[in-house]
Amino acid sequence: MKVTIDGIEIDVPKGTTILQAARMIGPEVAPPTMCYHSELKTSGGYCRTCIVKVTQGSTANPNPMPKPVASCRTEVMDGMVVQNVTSPEVLEARKGVVEFLLLNHPLDCPVCDQAGECNLQDLAYGHGAANTRYEFERREFDPIDIGDKIKLHMNRCIMCFRCVKVCEQITDGRVHGVVHRGENAEISTYIEKAIDNDFSGNVIDVCPVGALTDKTFRFKQRVWFTNPMDAHRNCENPKCKGLVRLWLKGDEILRVTARKDQWDEVHDFICNTCRYDKKKKTDWVIEGPTQVNRHSVISQNHYNHLNELKVQVMKQQKALGFMDINKQP
Amino acid sequence: MQLTNRSRDVSNKEQSFMEKLYLPGLLKGMAITGSHLFKKRATIDYPDKKRDIAAVYRGLHVLKRDENGAERCTACGMCAVACPAEAITMESAERKKGEEGLYREEKYAKIYEINMLRCIFCGLCEEACPKEAIFLTDRLVPTEFEREDFIYGKDKLVEKIDKRIDVSARQTPEVLEFKKIKGLKHNELFEGKKISDKKH
Numbered sequence: 139m140k141v142t143i144d145g146i147e148i149d150v151p152k153g154t155t156i157l158q159a160a161r162m163i164g165p166e167v168a169p170p171t172m173c174y175h176s177e178l179k180t181s182g183g184y185c186r187t188c189i190v191k192v193t194q195g196s197t198a199n200p201n202p203m204p205k206p207v208a209s210c211r212t213e214v215m216d217g218m219v220v221q222n223v224t225s226p227e228v229l230e231a232r233k234g235v236v237e238f239l240l241l242n243h244p245l246d247c248p249v250c251d252q253a254g255e256c257n258l259q260d261l262a263y264g265h266g267a268a269n270t271r272y273e274f275e276r277r278e279f280d281p282i283d284i285g286d287k288i289k290l291h292m293n294r295c296i297m298c299f300r301c302v303k304v305c306e307q308i309t310d311g312r313v314h315g316v317v318h319r320g321e322n323a324e325i326s327t328y329i330e331k332a333i334d335n336d337f338s339g340n341v342i343d344v345c346p347v348g349a350l351t352d353k354t355f356r357f358k359q360r361v362w363f364t365n366p367m368d369a370h371r372n373c374e375n376p377k378c379k380g381l382v383r384l385w386l387k388g389d390e391i392l393r394v395t396a397r398k399d400q401w402d403e404v405h406d407f408i409c410n411t412c413r414y415d416k417k418k419k420t421d422w423v424i425e426g427p428t429q430v431n432r433h434s435v436i437s438q439n440h441y442n443h444l445n446e447l448k449v450q451v452m453k454q455q456k457a458l459g460f461m462d463i464n465k466q467p
Numbered sequence: 468m469q470l471t472n473r474s475r476d477v478s479n480k481e482q483s484f485m486e487k488l489y490l491p492g493l494l495k496g497m498a499i500t501g502s503h504l505f506k507k508r509a510t511i512d513y514p515d516k517k518r519d520i521a522a523v524y525r526g527l528h529v530l531k532r533d534e535n536g537a538e539r540c541t542a543c544g545m546c547a548v549a550c551p552a553e554a555i556t557m558e559s560a561e562r563k564k565g566e567e568g569l570y571r572e573e574k575y576a577k578i579y580e581i582n583m584l585r586c587i588f589c590g591l592c593e594e595a596c597p598k599e600a601i602f603l604t605d606r607l608v609p610t611e612f613e614r615e616d617f618i619y620g621k622d623k624l625v626e627k628i629d630k631r632i633d634v635s636a637r638q639t640p641e642v643l644e645f646k647k648i649k650g651l652k653h654n655e656l657f658e659g660k661k662i663s664d665k666k667h
Contacts, residue, residue, distance in 0.1 A: 248543030360544035
């Protein structure tokens, strides 16, 4: 099926959503997402961040769709023409969505452990307005402990349902979900019942905001002062591959998370043993520093990208016939 | 290339009789030195007299307390990441119950250090601070004998509760405008009000 997104044509198999097709083209045209997660079935369709404009439904029916559609839930048709960043209407609508997401979201990024790797922070910075027009009080909850390793800040939750899907699909025996409805909805465990199965820690990684955070890392260090390293170990758990990302400060492992791809999605979920109990450097085989986007705050003051730069400079110098200053005589 | 018109060619020619005497040259030099006795002095007696400095002079930092006397800094790390000289380090801790009067937010800086030998007094930390906690004042960093003494901890940086430091001149019109937005919880705290205990 041929689909055109922002003027770029791509051939995709039947059943692909607009979002997946856009991601195949690249990050320039891919709409941002908050609730969609490719590893979790039936995720997406809640946050409306990924809305796009369909200017031509298909070759058979070239009429445009009347309203912006959620690209994560809309499958492509042959000859579909989609506008994302090229449509001012979509950008305006997305700005509105961000304003809605931020209605009840507190302005506590300086305190929040997610700051620096928060999808909502990136989204608001890229698409949102600086001020809110909301005049009512934000809803407030006390932070609660879900089990002894996870802290839930319901204030920050944007109701993306990703954690609920994780508990449904990745862990056995769902123990937490959404209670109440509409504006009153909140993530909760049944009578604050502790989550204690092997893969429950993954709710921390899938949370796009700082609602679910690791208690073992709580207030330890800002993300951008830690050094991310890719590492692995032979995990006893057959479902866990043991592929992780270590967040180090000096020689100390402050936090262990699953690896995230360029869309900030986890593909290899890790077990709680890997996440919470293996905090010694000898437990892991370290593969090397994580490649962090140069524009991310996490790469600030790290200078990992300088190695790339050095290689480039050396190449240029070699091409120009300069001597290799690093070579021993 | 001639940079100034005061440059002269160096020559090896023999000195004249007057030059060989040296005395006229010596007296000329003494006259120049002596004339300075009657000119206005370039220096001042520093600790007793102080020069006028600009209202926005960037000197020694201060970590401000809020109206209730609680520390404003929440150890968010924005100053440290903004610092071009990498002079700031910090370690955070969680506020315990009963410490609300000491620390304004639920997280606070347990250790906060600025290396004054590294600091270039650019004021980017002040600009980055989202909590109006760090300000540069018109005070100077005193001299020390040991390098370690230039690493200023919280004991030197946090303002004393009975000796508050006025930084109102340093708050930009934009900041003052931002504080007027009532809807932000942030500003609720600025006015020294108690955090509403209303629960959902």
